[in-house]
Amino acid sequence: MTSAAPALSVLDLVPVRTDQTSADALSAGLALAQVADDLGYRRYWVAEHHNMPAVAATNPPVLMGMLAAATRRIRVGSGGVMLPNHAPLVVAEQVALLEAAFPGRIDLGIGRAPGTDPVTSYALRHGAGGVSDEAVQHFPQYVQDVLAMMAPEGVQVSVAGRTQPLRATPGATSVADVWLLGSSDYSARLAAQLGLPYVFAHHFSGQGTLEALELYRSSFRPSAHLDAPRTFLTVNAVVAESSVEARRRALPNQLMMLALRTGQPLGPQLLVEEAEKVELSPQQGEVLERMAQRWIVGDPAEAGEQLDRLVATYEVDEVMVHPVAGAHVGTEPGTAPTREETLRLLADWVSTAARG
Numbered sequence: 001m002t003s004a005a006p007a008l009s010v011l012d013l014v015p016v017r018t019d020q021t022s023a024d025a026l027s028a029g030l031a032l033a034q035v036a037d038d039l040g041y042r043r044y045w046v047a048e049h050h051n052m053p054a055v056a057a058t059n060p061p062v063l064m065g066m067l068a069a070a071t072r073r074i075r076v077g078s079g080g081v082m083l084p085n086h087a088p089l090v091v092a093e094q095v096a097l098l099e100a101a102f103p104g105r106i107d108l109g110i111g112r113a114p115g116t117d118p119v120t121s122y123a124l125r126h127g128a129g130g131v132s133d134e135a136v137q138h139f140p141q142y143v144q145d146v147l148a149m150m151a152p153e154g155v156q157v158s159v160a161g162r163t164q165p166l167r168a169t170p171g172a173t174s175v176a177d178v179w180l181l182g183s184s185d186y187s188a189r190l191a192a193q194l195g196l197p198y199v200f201a202h203h204f205s206g207q208g209t210l211e212a213l214e215l216y217r218s219s220f221r222p223s224a225h226l227d228a229p230r231t232f233l234t235v236n237a238v239v240a241e242s243s244v245e246a247r248r249r250a251l252p253n254q255l256m257m258l259a260l261r262t263g264q265p266l267g268p269q270l271l272v273e274e275a276e277k278v279e280l281s282p283q284q285g286e287v288l289e290r291m292a293q294r295w296i297v298g299d300p301a302e303a304g305e306q307l308d309r310l311v312a313t314y315e316v317d318e319v320m321v322h323p324v325a326g327a328h329v330g331t332e333p334g335t336a337p338t339r340e341e342t343l344r345l346l347a348d349w350v351s352t353a354a355r356g
Contacts, residue, residue, distance in 0.1 A: 005354040006311045008347060009043035009320040010036045011079045011203065011234050014056040014063070015253075017326075018268045020333045025056040027334035029063075030070045032323070035340045037071040039347040042318065044071070045079030045109055050116035050124065054256055054269045061094035068102040077107025079199070079234070079320070080181040082114060085124040088142045089168070092149040096168035099150075099176040106176040109199065110146070112139050112187060140190055143180070147194075147225070150175050178225070184208065188216040195223020197230035202294070202310075203322045209233060213314055232318035235310060237296040238325045239303040239345040240338070249338050250297050251275040252326030254288045261287075272326045296321065296346075304349040321346060 012032065016025040033044045046063045049055040057063060060078035068076040076098075081091055091108075099106045114121040148155045152175070154167030180191040180198050183205035191198035198216045202209045213231055220229040236253065240246040252275040259266055270278070280288070296306045310319060325338035 004317065005350045006307065006316065007042045007318040008040075008350055009045070009232070009318060010041050010343065011045050011047065011320050011322040012057065013047045013049060013322070015269045015324075016054050016056050017252075017333075018270055018274065019327070019329075019331065020268070022056050024333040026066075028336040028339075029056070030066065031334075032336055032339055032343070033067045033071055033074070033076075035343055037074040039343060041074055041343070041347070043075040043077055043107060043320065045077040045107065045320065047079050048082045048085070048111070051120040052116070053267050061091075061098065064098055064106065065101070068098065068105060073105070075105050075107050075177075076102070077177075077179075078109045080109030080111040080179070082112070083110050083142050083146070084112060084136050084139055085114065085121070088145040089149060089166070092146045092168035095146075095176050096150050096172060099174055100169055100172065103174045107179060108146070108176045109179045109181050110143060111181040112136060113183075140194075143178075143190070143194065143196075147178060150178075182212065185212050185215050188212040189219060192216050192219035192229075193221060195221050195226050197226060199231065199320070200233045202314075203234040203236045209314060213316075232316045232320060233310070233314055234320040234322055235294075235296055236324045237303065237321040237342055237346060238323070238338075239296065239298065239300060239342045240325070241299060241345075243298045243302055246297050246299060246303075246325075247292070248272050248276070249325040250292060250295065251288075253324035254291055257291060258284060258287060269326065271329050271331075273329045275326060295324075300345045300349045303346060304353065307346070307349075308353075 012029055014025050014029040036044050044067060046057045046060050048060050050058055060081050064076045095108045149168045152172040154165050156163050157166045178196055180187045180196050181201060182188060183201040188198055200209050200212050216231060217229045238246045238250040240249055249272055252270045252272060255275055255278060256269055296303050323339040323342040325342050327338055
């Protein structure tokens with residue numbers, strides 16, 4: 001048992017199952033956020049992915065507004081906005097507007113990856129006035145632009161010999177917290193250099209987590225934004241009353257990740273019973289087994305022990321869980337009861353650990 005139970009947060013990709021429309025998936029996501037809010041989770045972040053049949057989280061700022069309006073106290077954020085896809089001013093304006101509407105509750109998590117396939121990436125970035133390589137090369141400057149434009153004083157911009165102020169919003173009284181996200185050492189270095197908090201995408205990569213966090217902490221430079229390193233990690237989680245049931249519920253997302261990493265066609269996320277009918281080669285089975293070893297999967301006691309090991313290994317006081325439990329045949333389309341159960345069981349375990 002750790003000396004202190006970690007704070008828990010949630011990452012949501014708003015998955016779309018084979019029995020769901022986009023509207024159903026959004027309804028399930030809003031209900032999940034309300035459960036997290038009631039259970040005392042610290043944050044609820046939504047990702048940015050495009051042109052994926054199994055993911056409805058395409059526009060984090062739009063989702064953040066919906067989520068903040070549907071909850072009471074939980075911080076709502078992006079995990080993350082893929083900044084090279086967008087003009088920095090647009091991102092700054094969107095987030096500043098959200099912060100004005102929900103002061104003290106908005107996080108802007110920024111990533112550098114495309115979050116999509118090359119064709120969709122081109123369509124996004126061409127529309128923003130640039131191409132992929134240029135956008136990625138300018139990422140450090142884009143981050144600083146967003147920070148400056150969201151500040152109450154804004155920035156001074158000179159065009160054609162004239163200088164005028166540029167602000168993301170007039171009369172700002174608070175500014176959203178900005179985090180850098182990454183699954184390699186690039187964002188760890190940049191976050192340390194700029195004095196920003198940093199999150200490692202352990203749920204996606206699972207490789208190099210410790211090295212990236214150590215690099216961030218050892219290289220950190222205090223800034224006006226942050227005086228000491230601040231970091232946590234994300235992890236896939238499936239918790240059920242029995243370990244057998246937890247492993248069953250993990251299978252649909254594991255199969256989706258397997259398809260993504262092996263270049264297979266992607267479709268909506270399978271239901272548990274559909275996933276169990278998929279025939280796997282021994283090699284594919286080994287991949288799934290290795291994948292599960294980096295996840296939190298099991299009954300509450302097993303999940304608690306796995307969470308404990310993560311906290312001790314990576315020395316974080318907050319863990320953002322990505323609840324990926326698959327649904328069963330017959331589940332109401334606009335709900336995600338197994339994902340909600342993962343959050344409840346994990347929160348119960350942490351609460352018990354804190355009292356003990």
